[in-house]
Amino acid sequence: MDRYAVIDKLMEVFADTFDDDEIAYRDDLTAADVAEWDSLSNIRFMVAVEQAFGRKFSIGDWQNLKQLGDLVNLLAV
Amino acid sequence: MAFNSYGFALLFLPIVFALYRLAALLRGPGARLLVVIAAGLVFYALACAWALPVLLISLVGNYAVAGRIAATQGTTQRGWLIFGVTANVAALVIYKFTGFFGANLALVMPGFMAAGGAASRLWRELALPLGISFFTFQQISLLVDVARGLVPQLRPLTYLASILFFPYLVSGPITYYREFAPQIEAEPRDWLRNGITGITLFSVGLFKKTLLADSLILWVDPMFADVATGKSPVAVQAWVMVAGFLMQMYFDFSGYSDMAAGVARLFGVRLPLNFYSPMRVTSIMDWWRRWHMSLGRFVNDYIFQSLALPLTRKAVMRGHGRWGVMVLGVLMPTAVSMLVIGAWHGGRWTYIVFGLLHAVYMVVAEAWLFWRKKNRKHKGAAAPSRLDHVRGHVLTILCVLVALVPFRAADMASALRIWGAMVGFNGSAVWLPWPVMAPVGAGLVAVELAAALFIVYALPNTAQWLDRLDPSLPFAGGDKVSRGPFGWRWRAGLGWGLLTGAALMLGLTFVSRGANSFVYFSF
Known part of the structure; x- marks a missing residue:
């Protein structure tokens, strides 16, 4: 899947999980930038992403991500 | 030995610090780590000598299991992880809960737990090795992190120092290996700034x-x-x-x-x-x-x-x-x-x-x-x-x-x-x-x-x-x-x-x- 398609699809999941259509994609977006992004919505986000992309990641994979761009890289593989 | 004692503040700490600086000046990273490890062992022995074997078994056992986890994959790796975490949790439960289970068994089955009997001797309160709750959690975090791929390399001296680091050995804060290792392995700089911060x-x-x-x-x-x-x-x-x-x-x-x-x-x-x-x-x-x-x-x-x-x-x-x-x-x-x-x-x-x-x-x-x-x-x-x-x-x-x-x-x-x-x-x-x-x-x-x-x-x-x-x-x-x-x-x-x-x-x-x-x- 190409990077732009991944970002499009990811931001749909993102807007749905955090109830925020306003946030634009940035490679260096982190939980600190999104008010609704806490440890609980994070778990929901992880599972929603896995569902949308039909992939399954380990907690180690998730913990290695430092910013949203890292997730895009992981999904684009 | 507590931090708030003259022995620690005026004797142990200055001596260990001087040795550490000397090791850094004359020998390099290996010697620095050895000073930290030796200081941790002496610190623990002074505080709770009888439990030293428990600490040593935890060190050797967890290092061996961490090595197996790092070297394997898939279900074998999972097996080693489950074994390692279970062993650590079991040690905690045995030391902290044997007396508790015994006391409650005695309430439910007074006959079975009669005073002086074999059962009451088996299920008695055990003395708690100092700091076991803290270093055991650190060991668990290391095993899981190795399995999660968050610890790229586990070096024996750094590992020993990461558990035996006396500032947190007996009471935390629970510090992860992946946080500690890069700091202790780095060439020490900013002695003055670190000194001011530390003393303050x-x-x-x-x-x-x-x-x-x-x-x-x-x-x-x-x-x-x-x-x-x-x-x-x-x-x-x-x-x-x-x-x-x-x-x-x-x-x-x-x-x-x-x-x-x-x-x-x-x-x-x-x-x-x-x-x-x-x-x-x-x-x-x-x-x-x-x-x-x-x-x-x-x-x-x-x-x-x-x-x-x-x-x-x-x-x-x-x-x-x-x-x-x-x-x-x-x-x-x-x-x-x-x-x-x-x-x-x-x-x-x-x-x-x-x-x-x-x-x-x-x-x-x-x-x-x-x-x-x-x-x-x-x-x-x-x-x-x-x-x-x-x-x-x-x-x-x-x-x-x-x-x-x-x-x-x-x-x-x-x-x-x-x-x-x-x-x-x-x-x-x-x-x-x-x-x-x-x-x-x-x-x-x-x-x-x-x-x-x-x-x-x-x-x-x-x-x-x-x-x-x-x-x-x-x-x-x-x-x-x-x-x-x-x-x-x-x-x-x-x-x-x-x-x-x-x-x-x-x-x-x-x-x-x-x-x-x-x-x-x-x-």
Whole structure:
């Protein structure tokens, strides 16, 4: 899947999980930038992403991500 | 050996520091690590020599298992991980719960547990190896991190140093290998800055411990001891003793944590925070993010997440609604995490009840927040107001105080007597006749409590005050916490230098007053 398609699809999941259509994609977006992004919505986000992309990641994979761009890289593989 | 003893502050620490510097100058990283390892072993042997074999078995065993986890993959790796974590948990349970199980077995099956019999000898209270709760959790975090691929390389000397690092060996903060290793392996620089930060943190911590905590304990301890003998306090006394204990434990444990961070910094290592103004929170979730943070973080990283991710997947796959996902993926793992925190403190019903209460608090608070968020979206209600925050704060602190009663009480019967008094069962009038009040006096109690409350509500916390010196590893939520009305910030100069020196001298002077043990040394 190409990077732009991944970002499009990811931001749909993102807007749905955090109830925020306003946030634009940035490679260096982190939980600190999104008010609704806490440890609980994070778990929901992880599972929603896995569902949308039909992939399954380990907690180690998730913990290695430092910013949203890292997730895009992981999904684009 | 406690940090707040002359032997540690004036002998052990200076000698180890001098050796460490010498090793850094003359030999390099291997020698530095050897100094840290030797210092840890001597420190432990001086404090709890009989348990040294337990510590050594934990070191060798976990290193071997970590090696197997790193070298294998798939189900074999999973098998080694499960074996390693189970062995660590089993060691904790055996040391902390054998006596507890025995006592409860004796209640259920008095015949089987007859005094002097084989069963009662087997299920007796075991002496607790110092620090086992802390270093065992560090070992578990290492094993899981190796399996999660977060530890690229495990070098034996660094591993030994990471567990035996004496600033946190016996009482935390629970520091992850992946945080410690890069710092201790790096070539030490900034000796001056590290020295200033270390000594300042140590002085503040010593002051909190020997002046503040050890003053409060003078009347808090006798009050709880009196209740343990069967006496019942009146309402005001009950509230005062529980609030006093909260302040005492805060200054004791945050003082210890500051001292640990200070000592670690002398060796160039920054530790994770343990406290960040926990008394100024507005929700119970916030409380657990800012009280004994390294324990809360451990439970979140290794218990909550390990449960929440698979359970949420299951709930989503089975098509449970939003509430179904919430209950299975959030509320259940939260409750389990809180129960583990309670039981981690030891095998006593009082700790189990403490964990149970916090499990209820957290589940209710999470569910309430979830329900309100959903409602707010549908009805377009306003965001939380200032009054909401005040309400949240008062309710949180009340809940914390209520749960603190069994945490401190000698047994559940004492806890029930204190709770009864708090809701006014014993009347509210008689204050002075209570015998233990006589040597201190209600006036002094009031002044001390007021001073303690002023410090925790109005002054910046240690990490805020010293932010120019990077006193700890980063804490993501720190920016949102106010510095209080004064907003003091440390800067290099005569003023803060003199104040730090005064705190250190006073702290050292008051060491001789006794009450040498830290609250968290017994866990």
